[in-house]
Amino acid sequence: MMWWSFLRVTSHPERKRTVSNVRVKIVGAGGYGGIGLIEMLLRHPQAEIACLVDVEGEGPISRMWPHLAGYCDMPIIRPDDPKANEDYDVVFFCTPDRVGMKTAPAEVAGGHRVIDFSGDFRSPDETTYAEYARRLGLDQEHLSPDLLKVSSYGVPELYREKIAKAKVVANPGCFAICCLLGLLPAAREKLIDLNGIVCDAKTGVSGAGKKARSAFHYPEMYDTVFAYRLTGHQHVMELETQLSLASGSDIKLTFTPQVVPMARGIIGALYAPLAQGVTQKRVLEAYQSAYEGEPFVKVYDGSGPAGTGAVRGSNRCNVLVACDERTGQFRVLSHIDNLLKGQSGSAVQNMNVMFELEETLGLNQPGAHP
Amino acid sequence: MMWWSFLRVTSHPERKRTVSNVRVKIVGAGGYGGIGLIEMLLRHPQAEIACLVDVEGEGPISRMWPHLAGYCDMPIIRPDDPKANEDYDVVFFCTPDRVGMKTAPAEVAGGHRVIDFSGDFRSPDETTYAEYARRLGLDQEHLSPDLLKVSSYGVPELYREKIAKAKVVANPGCFAICCLLGLLPAAREKLIDLNGIVCDAKTGVSGAGKKARSAFHYPEMYDTVFAYRLTGHQHVMELETQLSLASGSDIKLTFTPQVVPMARGIIGALYAPLAQGVTQKRVLEAYQSAYEGEPFVKVYDGSGPAGTGAVRGSNRCNVLVACDERTGQFRVLSHIDNLLKGQSGSAVQNMNVMFELEETLGLNQPGAHP
């Protein structure tokens, strides 16, 4: 159980130092993604923060986020500050679309590995990216297409080996990883009608980031649930792409994002017609088998702990398999903390894989309840 | 104090007095259903409270619920108190299953009409009731089967004329009415595959009533969303029965109830495969047509006000039609306040219909925002 007594011994060709901490540069340090990373790296036994970069804020990060006072008082520096380019091994871009892809080539050329939080590297190729960008109304040209070839989608449960070698890892979207982990075994094993998938997903408000907006103003948000993007489907592409790759079919699915009055958590209710003859038992076994040995995915049947509260503050994904045989419906409830498994936790997990560390380092603790 | 001293003039055959207010007896007055009724009846220009009955609490209702102080200070009396059987026209049973059906025959025999909040009268016949009761683990024998023949399911949008004549009205369940109003036009007109309906429904905590329970203890509930009854399907029967009657088909559907950290509101996300050739435009038109002239149902397309906040504190049901033509999925988001259209509001609406009053009396105001 005592994970802090390891020495890190790694033979990874990228690593110049063989016995030392991974040094981390965080770009966009002042957002929820950034402070989530800081919180985890503070307790990570084999990683340390090299510098905190942001275009907003000044002085110590703990002036902006006082809960860090005494734990992390490093200054926020600008991207062009020379100190932003000193000794580090990996850079996390906790930044919006088209920021990471601009700087990533220089980072990689400098021998640093990259973990990007945006959609920049989530597409497997330039064409897919162009379609993704078109739907979002972004410029369709990818700015570092060569890096797409040495990048990986950052879900270790799916691409562990590829991530270990990748120069750039695309940290997954929070809705996407929640639904993906809840659908993967069923999609891969064709346990469901792949043309009839519905994802009814509800997120806590922190999924929208730290920026104040009218809809998330406390008096507007405290006693309402609402759906959004009912007329579009641009954001479902990441999930469709990964499920299509995993299943070998061209999957289109119905996605209904909703916001509920809580800070943290996503619950994805996932439906599809069960394939002919498939039972709850069969589905449950497929899930248990698929996630056996996975440190951060727990499979339960419908009597499991059904609530985001059970994963709050942890990197865990709880998957409840609860098909309705009476109606022939596949049903899975997938639960994550959107800021951990849905963001910074996955990022640290990816870093651990990339640097051949124990995959659970810095992540191996439950949240604080209540 | 009564600044609404209108004359009620009604020709309803049931009514003995032709010029006066409807006098209301509330059984179970101390629960959320009871105080919701009180709040509305206080502003109802042609109804008045005759007495408040409960097996718990004592002294004025405003001792239990101090927000009523000065507005309603009537005493809570026991069911066997003689004053509980004085002059009134209608009795609301805001009580659990098998309470209303026990007393209803005597009430009806005494010339009073009945509105029951439980499942006692929601079944169209004894056989259906027996199946309902079996699933819930209740005694299967209906205690007043004759009354089933003079009762109506209490959704005016569906049974307005029957309600007007009924001696007993079964006030609908909160989840049921939310999903029913969201599915009715599609089911009746066969716009969807009736075998593939999924209802993903989220409720605020008040749906569970006033009784404190561990799961709803503030520190347990404040930052979590959870699904429940994933292994059963007993509570979906009311909805299936009504949809089957409306469509002429035997409908079974998948229902996922969830609780979110808010006090009031239900959002029902309703899915099914679109029938061959059916478009969003076709569905929207069917809904607009079905609910034209309905005072408490508003139909929008997917750009409408998507949130329970817009119906909080009102008797409104907002139905957003937002099908996904790309995937061939019918999708409707139905929103109500679970304590109003989902409970006491519907009850007052039913009473207005029963006594041939203007249907919107006492209900015709928006909630207080925020």
Added chain:
Amino acid sequence: MMWWSFLRVTSHPERKRTVSNVRVKIVGAGGYGGIGLIEMLLRHPQAEIACLVDVEGEGPISRMWPHLAGYCDMPIIRPDDPKANEDYDVVFFCTPDRVGMKTAPAEVAGGHRVIDFSGDFRSPDETTYAEYARRLGLDQEHLSPDLLKVSSYGVPELYREKIAKAKVVANPGCFAICCLLGLLPAAREKLIDLNGIVCDAKTGVSGAGKKARSAFHYPEMYDTVFAYRLTGHQHVMELETQLSLASGSDIKLTFTPQVVPMARGIIGALYAPLAQGVTQKRVLEAYQSAYEGEPFVKVYDGSGPAGTGAVRGSNRCNVLVACDERTGQFRVLSHIDNLLKGQSGSAVQNMNVMFELEETLGLNQPGAHP
């Protein structure tokens, strides 16, 4: 739709029409103050909305605030729209400091009466205003000093007769009225050491208005309580001025505003050393006597309903007198809904007094619990 078609019969000299509703113009209609007014005027039997003016928003008010759809769909118009100056009796300025005082002279000259929500008319004279404005960093010159002479501070419990005649009424600040009603009898009757008053006041977030700000972003606000303005005292001036006038002493007090994670409500905990020989019984009697007959102030001892929930959604102020004789401390807990008695409710109450209507019209209902 209008089921409240009473005749208003008034002999007030200001009124040109003798039989009709009070017609109301609302400036700043799209803020929380404005929609609160709309909600109450919709159910007011002797008032009606003439027009809705705002510098933001367009189209019907119900597009901005969809809970009003079907109840109030009047368009938002600009201040310079000719329709903004058509037939009305009273204008409510739900606007920031220095807006109302600019336009008020023209309004009054046009025969309209004014209720202003800002600090513009809360000072009894120009000198006091200059000091108030200086502390807030505003221009110190009052723009309509002549109107100060025909204005009244808008607390009917204190200035009922003056309000009835005033051309301009200064609607009180939410913290101020909560603390003022909790302190008035003690200050007037010198039951306490007037030099040792402490007001520890906590407000729900709606007190800050509808504008989104980082501190009130749901994820920042949902699980924290914080104090603010610990280094200044500018906002306490309104309260000090009124208490000084009422007591005939020059009162300075310590004020600690705090924000708690709720939407509505203020609880003011008010402390001071008890004057020599004054008991809890003496204080309680003074309060009961002072507020006897007041429709919107209820006095309790320390066993009363201690919580803002009991006044949520109503125009009530609940005052709990709970002195600690053991320590010789006066202690009163004063509770209001900051958007009603603390804002729009007081405004309607003031309007009723100004137009010699029943003081409780439009206000005489409890909130909806929970």
Added chain:
Amino acid sequence: MMWWSFLRVTSHPERKRTVSNVRVKIVGAGGYGGIGLIEMLLRHPQAEIACLVDVEGEGPISRMWPHLAGYCDMPIIRPDDPKANEDYDVVFFCTPDRVGMKTAPAEVAGGHRVIDFSGDFRSPDETTYAEYARRLGLDQEHLSPDLLKVSSYGVPELYREKIAKAKVVANPGCFAICCLLGLLPAAREKLIDLNGIVCDAKTGVSGAGKKARSAFHYPEMYDTVFAYRLTGHQHVMELETQLSLASGSDIKLTFTPQVVPMARGIIGALYAPLAQGVTQKRVLEAYQSAYEGEPFVKVYDGSGPAGTGAVRGSNRCNVLVACDERTGQFRVLSHIDNLLKGQSGSAVQNMNVMFELEETLGLNQPGAHP
């Protein structure tokens, strides 16, 4: 910074093993106090859980609290289970009054040290205890009076050396430690009028424990603030006792406990007349000096991070000194997480002191924001 590489080498006479982890028995493991301890001990490098005892629950603790699944799956055992008395060094009684004092003598006789969460050992002697018990309506006889002589009040900032030697440590009450840390330097140095102290304290709901109660039912609690115990003063005795001891005066103070709709956090607003000639600067310096070097108390002036959010999830106490010189009022805002510095965090800190470990072990991390 890396605290996990220490070996614990201790010469404490009580300790039989010189190089090993402290083994911990938790009685009342299933309450909020118990799971808070478990969460911290899981990351404590020199302590480990020996057994979990409770009179409720069965099977693994993670069945009751699923967020612990995979991190702590130890079984809950009964107090009389033989395994409850196997190898351990310290027992935490996370139990109500009069449970710990009953068993503590046997525990101490068995060579175990005791940390008790109740009021059993917070009184310095039998007489004081009798008065405390009398006020609470408990039996007044202390059941292990001899242990009072070898016990210490568990606030290391006040009694570090005594705690190190004590056989029994009385973990402080959450309100008490919050107010005590905020008042100590002022009381000790007579910077204030000791007869005029007012503590206006607001707590999150978890302070009431895990037991569901009507007042804390989500729909009742989500939008209200309320004060309680306005007519009594029994719970202030712990605070008065400690302040009296620290100042050498007999202190009586006014205490107003309030509950706000949040899960975690206490803000104590502390007032008293400033002593003659004492300035904000003088007070601030006294506080900075008093808490210099304290790992878990941070002193700020009135511009510091004013909110419980900044200490949420950490063992920190943030003390803001914000006197109002204009009115001559001392004012301090003290902030803690009621479940950490207010309960389990203090308990682990006490354990570290008792076993001569680094005082910050297991506690040295910020909370997760938001």
